[in-house]
Amino acid sequence: MTRYSAWNVFKNGITGQKGWDRVWRDPQPKDNYEIVIVGAGLHGLATAFYLAKNHGIRNIAVVEKGWLGGGNAGRNTTIVRSNYMMPGNRFFYEHSLKLWENLSHELNFNVMFSQRAHISLLHSPAARDATARRYNTMRLTDTGAELWDLETLKREVPHLNYDNARFPIIGAAVQRRAGSARHDAVAWGYARGADQYGVDIIQNCEVTGVRRENGRVTAVETTRGDIGAAKVGFAVAGNTSRLWRMAGLGKLPIETHKLQAFVSEPLKPLLDQVVVFGVGGAHFYISQSDKGGMVFGGDLDWYKSYAQRGNLPIVQDVAEAATSILPCLGRVRLLRHWSGVMDMSMDGSPFICKTPVDNLYLNAGWNYGGFKATPASGWYFADLIANDRPDPIIENFDVGRFARGVNIDERGAGPDPKLHG
Amino acid sequence: MSARRLPSGGRIDRSQVIRFTWDDRAMSGHPGDSLASALMANGEQVLGRSFKYHRPRGVMSAGVEESGAMVTVGEGARQDPNVKAPMQELFNGLTATGQNAWPNVRFDFGEVNDMLGRFLVAGFYYKTFMGIPPFEWGKGTGAWMWYEKFIRKAAGMGSASREADPDHYEHGHDFCDLLVVGSGPAGMSSALAAAEAGLDVMLIEQDWELGGSFLSQTGSESKNRCADMVASLNNAGVRIMLRTTAFGLYDYGVAGLLERVTDHLQNPDRYQPRQRFWNIRAKQTILASGALERHIAFGNNDRPGVMNAAAGRAYVNRYGVLPGERVVVATNNDSAYKCAIDLACAGADVTLLDARSTLPGELAEQAGEAGVSLRTNTVPLKAKGRSSVNGLELAVVSGSGWRARGAESCDAVLVSGGWSPVVHLMSHRGVKPKWDSENACFLAPSRHETIQMAGSAAGYWRAADCELSGIAAGSVAASALGKKAKTLVLPPIGGWDLAIKPVYEIRVPGKKLKCLVDPQHDVTAEDIRLAHREGFVSVEHLKRYTTLGMATDGGKMGNVIGLALMAEALGREIPEVGTTTFRPPYTPVSIGALRGRSVDKHFRPLRRTPMHDWNLSHGATMTMAGLWHRPWYFARLSETISEAYVRETETTRKTVGLCDVTSLGKIAVQGPDATEFLNRIYTNPFAKLPIGKARYGIMLRDDGFVMDDGTTWRLSETEYFMTTTTAHAGKVMVWLEELLQTRWQDLKVHVTSVSEQWAGCAVAGPESRKVLAACVEDASVMDNEAFPFMGVIETKLQGGIPCRIARISFSGELAYETYVPSDYAAAMMDLLWPKAEQSGGCLYGLEALGAMRIEKGHVTGAELDGRVTIEDAGLGKMASPKKSFIGSALRSRPDMTREDRPKLVGIFPKDRSQTFNAGAILCSVDQVSGLGEGWITGVTHSPAKGHWIGIGFISGGHQAWAEKTAIAADPVRKGDVEVEIVSPHMYDPSGEKMYG
Amino acid sequence: MIRIKCPFCGERDHSEFTYGGDASIVYPALDAPAEEWHEAVFMRENIRGMQTETWHHVNGCRMWLIVQRDTMTHEIRSVRPAHEGLASVLEDDQ
Amino acid sequence: MVDRISALDGHYQSGRFGTDGDTDVGLQLIRDLQLQQVAAWPDTIKKAADAAAKAAGADEAPAPGKAISGERGAILRSEPLKWWLVGVDSMQIDSGQGAVLDLSHSRTQIRITGPKSTTLLNRLLPLDLRDTNFREGAVASSAMHHVGVTLWHSASGYELFIPRGFALSIWEILFESALQFGVEVV
Structure with a gap:
């Protein structure tokens, strides 16, 4: 396998780009694997990678109904941050951020993680105090976090709406180590990394059934034949409930909703940071990609949907929010908007857990937040599958937390999935 | 290219001159010109620079697929980058400049990238820039972030202004029976058929003239036909919208439109919005959106002077601009013949290369008569020249491929590689386009009963067939809505005399060529093959890895070629490779239009209490509470907020205070x-x-x-x-x-x-009863016995104002809430305030209200954050054990009844002179780290206590911390403060004052 | 835009409404055990296809509606008032 | 009795504004709204309807989406079990048959007239106001700029009922939108 490096880029430039290998193989599925991961999205691929790397397991298949990275991997606004405060979430997302920081080196694939700072705008003293609790918690758990006053914010981001905002900006909460990454590259990097360890990534292979015998899963039935497995992990955000039913397992505390994402025409650098705000019932986040497009988004479409198509009310809402904080965006043109389906859970928090079936494991319920969670999700899911027990960090990432009354809801929005956007 | 304005012909008005500037140079054009046609007429060749390689680019099309002439229009706060010059109507005073180049598009240092092109192939950046070269040493993100700065500066196309957009925008809503998108022969005929059958029809056209392909035809016949149809449309009451793009089709026949209201005007009426975003709800929709001509990937096929054949025809016939004197037209289908003929008739020396081995009889004859020289089996191989074309190397059929043979001297190359029907809007509805191999194009079958394709968008190439298909679609729409309409037998789709020969890329053995597939993103044929070698073979991977089709033309120019090349590399057919889904918008839409008027102060409506103006005229400083503005404090003279609220608190506790509580x-x-x-x-x-x-x-x-x-x-x-x-x-x-x-x-x-019906004022403090008694018509209703704590009366204020009063207290004092119908709010305040003033009272705002409630240990939204149980809030005795209520079943889950849960407490600084902040984390002294033991939700200076106090939550409640010191850790602001944990009821815990 | 045929107001944009949730849930009696409430409050079928759901015409007649809608295509099969008494009132009005 | 002060007082200026030429829109604040809400139970709807009709001096109470003008006032069917009596200052009903609520101060009434009044409203309201759909006597509730409003097509023009707290904000945006048509504020 040709290593990715400036040297090899140079060499291939001279020699006509002939020296590059396939980034991943296109293997035929074998009859049996030690572990089958369903879903070659970011989390499934990362799980396979860490199973191989951290736990030395090589006999793994990742099966994917379409093309790898074709779900929410390709439909998100690429924000990476760890500004969570609830027990469990705090350390999980921090671990994720640490993995992000060295991910390009670890994968030998430039995922373009840029720690360009994540700036949450503040509009009232009450909001500042509520946010301070979160950012103080971050500081007390060894994560850099800052509250900026208005002067600092104006210096750092001079062209926000400081003059005519309906909700005047009074400052910002900032995580400098947060930022954005190139979403497709993350999928491809993990796929390449896993493939190099011998993991079979099997695309165009839809799971049509889950075979169970004696309380264990024995195989997944696919459009490319049955694939036997000693252990099976589900990582199919958006379609978790359907797969869960295939495994004969009833209901989950999940609803599938869709979220739109937006990108503008490419522009010369206009915004160096990730800027986020939520006030007056609006919710909005924006950054600029390396290609120059403004990448932004807002709320869910507010109704349950499996359709990967958005509707206009949210387009309108997001445009309102965009120009309300960056008034210069009025003349900037929207190039594309599209939508992805996601598992919205009852408390806005994920599941990485064992299931009622002994050798079946669940990774689901990522709500909005799946992209930033990718490395840690793969890391802890791999650990769970390999060792058949959850790491203490993720002990409340189970479905049973609702019966226990454990609340790790960062928003306090209550058991209504659409409110956890 | 040596384009020139013809002395006559076209739809421009030569009697009037329009003056504009290009890169600070004064130029002129005529009404009817696009910016692109005017620039061509002024002899400008290099109008843009490509995204990555900074290759010189000229006008490549006459429409939305433009990938060369991307310019910046306007300046200052009205700077509008990435405008496609063919889509910009010319107007007096227009200023346009080149972009993505330094110092300018004609001479650009960035062009060095073109020489490094062999290194800057698809996806090279995934393989490097991670660490220190050459072997990517290091850890972390530092190296990447260093490189990234330069990459970001190089990327992007035009620059947006950083100033606020000074223009305004608005929305529009409308409804119709039938929405027709596109006003070519098919669109106009379908609108007419439906309107004549009795439908309410809207016809949408992105151009500034109706007519579509009629506009680039010659001859009075088509001109008259077009004019007749326009007249009939008007007579039939069809609602016509020009300069309006249907950019997206959504659920339930809802179309999103962008109307460009003033973008073509020098001095627009200031009350007109710049653009309007329409939501149209149509019962039926006909997409007569036309077809776009494809190019062919040959060497340097992006040089200024290379453009689509149909565009060449449009420039001659519509704009009166001859694209070149010696023109090579290269085609693989019939459509380019008309272009060749019209150019020849306009005086150009035209050679037509047909990739096919035979010529379409009648067309070839006409071409020959017009003086066009014709060659079969011949294709373009490589354009010569750099900033303009000065020749074309040719290739001829050789077995199943091509071999180089000869060259033509020329100053323009017009290419037709076939046509792509505009199926985008149908694709928005989730319809997968299907490859039609006979016509070498993707077609979107009408799957939805309410949405039909018509004309060339449906694959009809002849104008007469387009009209027929339009009439048929209009009739179907009318029938579907219960109107009488005739049914028509449709001709078969297609309609060329001689079949198209699919040609996507010209390669000859042993010759290295730069063949652009997606010119806007500089995606080359080699990039496609590299993606294939590396395994990015799914169309979606191909798109993302090479960025094919992701530029501002949305792949209109290059997608099909890219797919064809991938199919070839895989040894498969195009249908097996498939195509990506088109996402809205069809053409880019300004964010301003989408937001309409909802910006700045109108971002969200402001909710005002009926005392809003009264409060302001009495010195209130306002603060936000959701959409409301509420009085925050009433500063006297030079008081700061702290001085004001402390005074308001003290005064209220001592005498009386009035507070607007309408927002409850x-x-x-x-x-x-x-x-x-x-x-x-x-x-x-x-x-x-x-x-x-x-x-x-x-x-x-x-x-x-x-x-x-x-x-x-x-x-x-x-x-x-x-x-x-x-x-x-x-x-x-x-x-x-x-x-x-x-x-x-x-x-x-x-x-x-009834939130809007009633205006409320809290009257709090020992003098509150006296104040109210002086304001009600019958003072006896205020007697202590008649009106005890938690009592409610309905009575009248003086002047006959109906009111309802409850004796309730958020402040902990003797207090009342008084409500009157909203239109009497100011009158109520005018009654209460003089009496309160006489008692030495004050007006108070949210800050003082907060101070008093913290002293009292009353909870608000800061405490009730959705994660708090009734016991956590110290209100457990409010939960009746004798009845069931909403939440009673699940509130007893194990984790919610844990003894050590954080419970509501009061907080005093150990050193009473110190302050601390809400949002601080409460920690035990021996461990000021980790997640802490609790947190602070509210802090105030307490005049009653004479020091700062807080309210918050801590594990086990105040009993568990009775003898212990805690730390209020606030590292993001001021650091650690030692605190005592006390009962949350910090003021008058027995409630004597309230009951008194 | 989804267009919902409100039995009182006629066909309107979905932006006038708020989505409620799964209408197939039968909420247990207030004094039912926590397990039943857990099932109703947290667990979902999450149907891909035709599902029965509630919508509230919050910026219209403020009726809660029972809507049968395909969660894949957004196609609506039926709309009726959630309150049976309202349903009969509106039938009488027709 | 003291005078009522409307939500627009202090901000409402009559005169002609906007683009030169025709004046195609008229805007008028209708002061001192009298608005009684009558609510019925499903099994008492006919009786409550009769009581409402009687209070307004009308022959009958209107069906969904409709208004009927009586001698003493107009009845608007606002919700499945609710009517609004506009111009009626009070009414009584037995609590077994229904409930009455005075909402006179809860809404601000603006009348919109002129040849472009429909066009203006459709810049902000997603309602089908074409003649075929929303003739005189029609009533609908919808949202305008995030705010729930009720629109009645009366004999005088369009009557727009806006929640009082939002009235000034909606007025501003309505007025700004109307400038392009030439507007007379009465």
Whole structure:
């Protein structure tokens, strides 16, 4: 396998780009694997990678109904941050951020993680105090976090709406180590990394059934034949409930909703940071990609949907929010908007857990937040599958937390999935 | 290219001159010109630079697919980057500049990238820039972020202004029976057919003229035909919108349109919006959106002077601009013949290369008559020249491929590689386009009954067939809506004399060529093959890896070629490779238009209390509370906010204070079952609340956590007046409606929001009774015995103002809340305030209100954050053990009843002179790290205590911390402060003042 | 835009409404055990296809509606008032 | 009795504004709204309807989406079980048959007239106001700029009822939108 490096880029430039290998193989599925991961999205691929790397397991298949990275991997606004405060979430997302920081080196694939700072705008003293609790918690758990006053914010981001905002900006909460990454590259990097360890990534292979015998899963039935497995992990955000039913397992505390994402025409650098705000019932986040497009988004479409198509009310809402904080965006043109389906859970928090079936494991319920969670999700899911027990960090990432009354809801929005956007 | 303006012909008005500037140079054109045609007429060749390689680019098309002439229009705050010059109508005073180049597009240092092109192939950046070269040493993101700065500067196309956009925009809503998109022969005929059958029709055209392909035809026949149809459309009452793009098709026949209202005007009426975003709800939709011509990937096929054949024809016939004197037209289908003929007739020396081995008889004859020289089996191989074309190397058929043979001297190359019907809007609806190999194009079969394709968008190439298909579609739409319409037999799709020969790329052995597939993103044929070698073979991977089709033309120019090349590399057919899904918008839409008027102060409506102006005229400084503005404090003279609220608190506790509390939610609960209803939604009993009494209540959510709190007043046997918090007013109202309409349908209860009907003023402090007694018509109603704590009366203020008063207290003082119908709010304040002033009282705002409630240990939204149980909030005794209520089942889950849960407490600084902040984390002294033991939700200076106090939560509550010191850790602001944990009831815990 | 045929107001944009949730849930009696409430409050079928759901016409007649809608295509099969008494009232009005 | 002060007082200026030429829109604040809400139970709807009709001096109460003008006032069917009596200052009903609520101060009424009044409203309201659909006597509730409003097509023009707290904000945006048509504020 040709290593990715400036040297090899140079060499291939001279020699006509002939020296590059396939980034991943296109293997035929074998009859049996030690572990089958369903879903070659970011989390499934990362799980396979860490199973191989951290736990030395090589006999793994990742099966994917379409093309790898074709779900929410390709439909998100690429924000990476760890500004969570609830027990469990705090350390999980921090671990994720640490993995992000060295991910390009670890994968030998430039995922373009840029720690360009994540700036949450503040509009009232009450909001500042509520946010301070979160950012103080971050500081007390060894994560850099800052509250900026208005002067600092104006210096750092001079062209926000400081003059005519309906909700005047009074400052910002900032995580400098947060930022954005190139979403497709993350999928491809993990796929390449896993493939190099011998993991079979099997695309165009839809799971049509889950075979169970004696309380264990024995195989997944696919459009490319049955694939036997000693252990099976589900990582199919958006379609978790359907797969869960295939495994004969009833209901989950999940609803599938869709979220739109937006990108503008490419522009010369206009915004160096990730800027986020939520006030007056609006919710909005924006950054600029390396290609120059403004990448932004807002709320869910507010109704349950499996359709990967958005509707206009949210387009309108997001445009309102965009120009309300960056008034210069009025003349900037929207190039594309599209939508992805996601598992919205009852408390806005994920599941990485064992299931009622002994050798079946669940990774689901990522709500909005799946992209930033990718490395840690793969890391802890791999650990769970390999060792058949959850790491203490993720002990409340189970479905049973609702019966226990454990609340790790960062928003306090209550058991209504659409409110956890 | 040596384009020139023809002395006559076209649809421009040579009698008038339009002056504009290009890169600070004065130029002129005529009404009817696009910026592109005017620039060509002025002899400009290099109009842009490509995204990555900074290759010189000229006009490549006459429409939305433009990938060369991307310019910046306007300046200062009105700078508009990435404008496609063919789509910009010329107007007096227009200023346009080149972009993505330094110092300018004609001479650009960035062009060095073109020489490094062999290194800068698709996806090279994934393989390097991670660490220190050459072997990517290092850790972390530092190296990447260093490189990234330069990459970002190089990327992007035009620059957006950083100034606020000074223009305004608006929305529009409309409804129709039939929406027709596109006004070519098919669109006009379908609109006409439907309108004549009695439908209410809207016809949408992105151009500034109706006619579509009619506009680039010659001859009076088509001109007259077009004019006749326009006249008929007007007669038939068709609603026509010009300069309007249907950019997206959404669920239920809803179309998003962008109307460019003033973008073509020098001095627009200042009351007109710049653009309008329309939501159109149509019962039927016909997409007569036309087809776009494809190019062919040959060497340097992006040089200025290479353009689409149909564009060449448009420039000659519509704009009176001859693209070149010696023109090579290269085609693989019939359509380019008309172009060749029209150019030859206009005086150009034209050679037509047809990739096919035979010529289309009649067309070839006409071409020959017009003086066009014709060659079969010949294709372009490589354009010569750099900033303009000065020749073309040719290739001829050789077996199944090509070999180089000869060259032509020329100054323009017009290419037709076939046509791509515009199926984008159908694709928005989830219809997968299907490859039609006979016509070498993707077609979108009409799957939705309410959406039809017509004309060339449906694959009809002849104008007459397009008209027929339009009439047929219009008739189908009319029939579907119950109108009488004839049914037509449609001709077969296609319609060329001689079949197209699919040609996507010209390669000859042993010759290295730069063949652009997606010129806007500099995606080359080699990039496609590299993606294939590396395994990015799925079309979606191909798109993302090479960025094919992701530029501002949305792949209109290059997608099909890219797919064809991938199919070839895979040894498969195009249908097996498939195509990506088109996403809206069809063409880019300004964010300003999408937001309409909802910006700046109109981002969200401002909600004002009826005392808003009264408060302001009495010195209020306002603050936000949701959409409301509420008085924050009433500063006197030079008081700071702290001085003001401390004074307001002290005055209120000593004498009396008035506070606007209108923003609290108010709900009328009426009906024979109202009592039972309240008893189910509140945790505490309501069954025995007497008429004329109020009760504080707490509502839980289904999951047992606290939802909201407030007082509910019993006005009669069957009527209650409920108050909610400001923040949750809407949510509670919806919740009550849900319960009544879905779960408890047997209850006869109506809920109606009366938040807007009643204006409220809190009158608090020892003198409050006296003040109110002086304001009511009958002072005796205010007697202590007649009107005890939690009593409610309905009476009149002086002047006959009806009012309802409850003796309730958020401040902990003797206090009342007084409500009057909203239009009397100012009158109420004018009554109360002089009396309060006489008693030495004050007006107070949210800050003082907060101070008093913290002293008292009353909870608000800062405490009730959706994760708090009723016990956490110290209100456990409010939960009746004798009845079931919403949330009573799930509030007893194990983790919610843990002893060590954080509970509501009061907080004093150990050193009473110190302050601390809300948002600080409470930690034990020996461990000021980790997640802490609790947190602080509210802090105030307490005049009653003479020092700062706080309210918050800590594990186990104040009993568990009785003798211990805690640390209020606030590293993001001021660091650590030692604190004592006390009971949350820090002021008058026995409530003597309230009851007094 | 989804267009919802409100039995009182006629066909309107979905932006006038708020989505409620799964209408197939039968909420247990207030004094039912926590397990039943857990099932109703937290667990979902999450149907891909035709599902029965509630919508609230919050910026219209404020009726809670039972809607049968395909969660894949957004196609609506039926709309009726959630409250049976309202349903009969509106039938009489026709 | 003291005078009522409307939500627009202090901000409402009559005169002609906007683009030169025709004046195609008229805007008028209708002061001192009298608005009684009558709510019925499903099994008493006919009786409550009769009581409402009687209070307004009309022959009958209107069906969904409709208004009927009587001698003393107009009745608007606002919700499935609710009517609004506009111009009626009070009414009584037995609590077994329904409930009455005074909402006179809860809404601000603006009248919109002129040849472009429909066009203006459709810049902000997603309602089908074409003649075929929303003739005189029609009533609908919808949202305008995030705010729930009720629109009645009366004999005088369009009557727009806006929640009082939002009235000034909606007025501003309505007025700004109307400038392009030439507007007379009465």
